[in-house]
Amino acid sequence: MEKLSFAEIDNTVNATLEPPGRMYWTVVALLFCGVLVGAACWGWQILVGIGAGGQNSPVNWGTYLINFVFWVGIAHSGTLISAILYLLRAGWRNPIARAAETMTVFAVCTAGLFPFIHLGRVWMVYYMLPVPNQRTLWPNFQSPLMFDVVAISTYLIVSVLFWYTGMLPDFAVIRDRAAGVRKKIFTVLSLGWTGRYEQWRHYSRGYLLFAALATPLVISVHSVVSWDFALGVAPGWHTTIFAPYFVAGAIHSGLAMVLTLMIPMRRIFNAQRIITMHVLESVAKTIVFTGLIVGFAYATEYFIAWYSRNSVEMEVFAFRSTGDFALQYWIMVICNSLVPLLFFIKRIRTSIIWLFAISIAVNIGMWFERFVIIISSVARDFLPHAWGDYAPTGIEYGIMLGSFCLFFFLFFLFVKHLPSISMTEMKELQHQAGAHD
Amino acid sequence: MTNHDTHITALFADDAQAAEAVSALRQTQWPVADVHGPIPSQAVSEALGIKKSGVGWFTLAGGVFGFFLGYFLAVFTSARWGLIVSGKPVLSYIPFFIVGFEFTILFSVLANVLGLILLMRLPANRDLPRYRPECSADRFGVVVGCRQAEAPEVRRFLTELGGEMPGQADTQRDS
Structure with missing residues (x-):
């Protein structure tokens, strides 16, 4: 690890908060236009009804659920990096922990929109809250969908609080260097943080507890998401492997998104000395690990289908790899399981272009994984006369575009207005390495 | 002194x-x-x-409260329904554990934050x-x-x- 003084760390991070140029605002404006496209499509759907989307019997869960699961998955590696690797004292996480946490918060916000979109009559959303509706019916907590409401809401609240708490000392650094309105804003945001040892005493303990609580939470959240499917009696869904399979897949996709975001970020902000090649390489190695788990899960699904001798189960899995959605299936297998194996080669995992390209491939593959899981099982259910196909409509594509633009729009705003690299954690890392001054 | x-x-x-x-x-x-x-x-x-900081006691108290609150909520709402869904008993204590677990984490974290605010005396602009x-x-x-x-x-x-x-x-x- 390169030696950096505390001042160099502060200077590098504070430089990211300099007033942005025209190019930045152009990109932000374009992303905002994408958000407006998504909002307009959603508005149209509310106006004409949920039929504006391509979801119909038997495929009642289409891109809205695919994107929901995709974005929840993206969120997960943020918590892996910020909480689980914090507990494991993996030093390489420190430079990217803040950006990964931010990714978590924005990805959960984006994911959280999709149940609203999929409701159709969005004003009925209060049916999901633990209050009786006008027919004095309460939500049914035996339903995995209600587990999901509780889990995702908890995840969002915990992620936001964890994120904000982690930024307190960094807000103080910016406050102490700022002037005018900015100083006032950061004085409020930093809550008067002064780095008193009485504060550090409680903060360090509280942050550790945050990490300890976020760790089981992140595992539970995607397990609960997987049970949306696994508790349904549909071939290809009703299986106990879903929870670990989904958790590994979520971390796989999230790590790929970390690379997708970090590689341009380190270049744009000249943060190569902080987000070093060692950090990116460590992410790549973790992607190899999660890719192997995901590949193993794909193989296990086929083995269990064959071993069960259940004809419907075998039919569904044969359909996945050879039927109408075979293209999506093979994109999934190649991008998620085979392409990441290239990271075994050191030259590839230390090449920025390869890292970026493979991260994009994994993102695409993981989106298609959700497509294959969600669509193929219900498209080929138990009864052949109930079989059907599914293709997204323009409205769904518009909403999907809007969701991607929303995520990147929020992230772009974040990196220029809040510290995208944790100065405190970087200083701690340097201090542990004995590199201070 | x-x-x-x-x-x-x-x-x-x-x-x-x-x-x-x-x-x-x-x-x-x-x-x-x-x-x-x-x-x-x-x-x-x-x-x-x-x-050592005492913030953990806040976290623990929040977690215990959250666990029972989550379980209570699931039991209470199911008792109000009174319907057998998916062949499960009206009071299905095992699936209710998920609600109890999520509430445990949620209230542990909320109490953790409350503990931090109180113990660190935030906002601390007077310092x-x-x-x-x-x-x-x-x-x-x-x-x-x-x-x-x-x-x-x-x-x-x-x-x-x-x-x-x-x-x-x-x-x-x-x-």
């Missing part, structure tokens, strides 16, 4: 020096009013004799007058209380320990 009417802040380049200064000051009649730093430091905490901005960057600030007449002596003592004396480091006692 002497009555003191002013505070002097010395800045140290690293935590080991700051810890050494704190230990030395504890042998004198001048109390260490505060130590500020950009990162937590084991050496400084030990020199100050800081005990800012005695604080040097260098302490959020790369310096460890040791704040010493003393009488105005003793200030030169305290400064000399701190300088000998390696402390830097930034301009206007003395702050009148605000109470």
Whole structure:
């Protein structure tokens, strides 16, 4: 690890908060236009009804659920990096922990929109809250969908609080260097943080507890998401492997998104000395690990289908790899399981272009994984006369575009207005390495 | 402890020096009013004799409360439904564990935050007058209380320990 003084760390991070140029605002404006496209499509759907989307019997869960699961998955590696690797004292996480946490918060916000979109009559959303509706019916907590409401809401609240708490000392650094309105804003945001040892005493303990609580939470959240499917009696869904399979897949996709975001970020902000090649390489190695788990899960699904001798189960899995959605299936297998194996080669995992390209491939593959899981099982259910196909409509594509633009729009705003690299954690890392001054 | 009417802040380049200064000051009649730093430091905490934070008790209490609240909510709402869904009993205690678990985490974290706010006494803007901005960057600030007449002596003592004396480091006692 390169030696950096505390001042160099502060200077590098504070430089990211300099007033942005025209190019930045152009990109932000374009992303905002994408958000407006998504909002307009959603508005149209509310106006004409949920039929504006391509979801119909038997495929009642289409891109809205695919994107929901995709974005929840993206969120997960943020918590892996910020909480689980914090507990494991993996030093390489420190430079990217803040950006990964931010990714978590924005990805959960984006994911959280999709149940609203999929409701159709969005004003009925209060049916999901633990209050009786006008027919004095309460939500049914035996339903995995209600587990999901509780889990995702908890995840969002915990992620936001964890994120904000982690930024307190960094807000103080910016406050102490700022002037005018900015100083006032950061004085409020930093809550008067002064780095008193009485504060550090409680903060360090509280942050550790945050990490300890976020760790089981992140595992539970995607397990609960997987049970949306696994508790349904549909071939290809009703299986106990879903929870670990989904958790590994979520971390796989999230790590790929970390690379997708970090590689341009380190270049744009000249943060190569902080987000070093060692950090990116460590992410790549973790992607190899999660890719192997995901590949193993794909193989296990086929083995269990064959071993069960259940004809419907075998039919569904044969359909996945050879039927109408075979293209999506093979994109999934190649991008998620085979392409990441290239990271075994050191030259590839230390090449920025390869890292970026493979991260994009994994993102695409993981989106298609959700497509294959969600669509193929219900498209080929138990009864052949109930079989059907599914293709997204323009409205769904518009909403999907809007969701991607929303995520990147929020992230772009974040990196220029809040510290995208944790100065405190970087200083701690340097201090542990004995590199201070 | 002497009555003191002013505070002097010395800045140290690293935590080991700051810890050494704190230990030395504890042998004198001048109390260490505060130590500020950009990162937590084991050496400084030990020199100050800081005990483990009690925030965990808040977290534990929140978790226990959340677990029972989650379970209660699931049981209560199901009892109000009174319908058998998916062949499960009306009161399906095993699936309700998921609600109990999520509420455990949620309320643990909320209580953790509440504990932090109360114990750290946030917002703490009243601390800012005695604080040097260098302490959020790369310096460890040791704040010493003393009488105005003793200030030169305290400064000399701190300088000998390696402390830097930034301009206007003395702050009148605000109470």
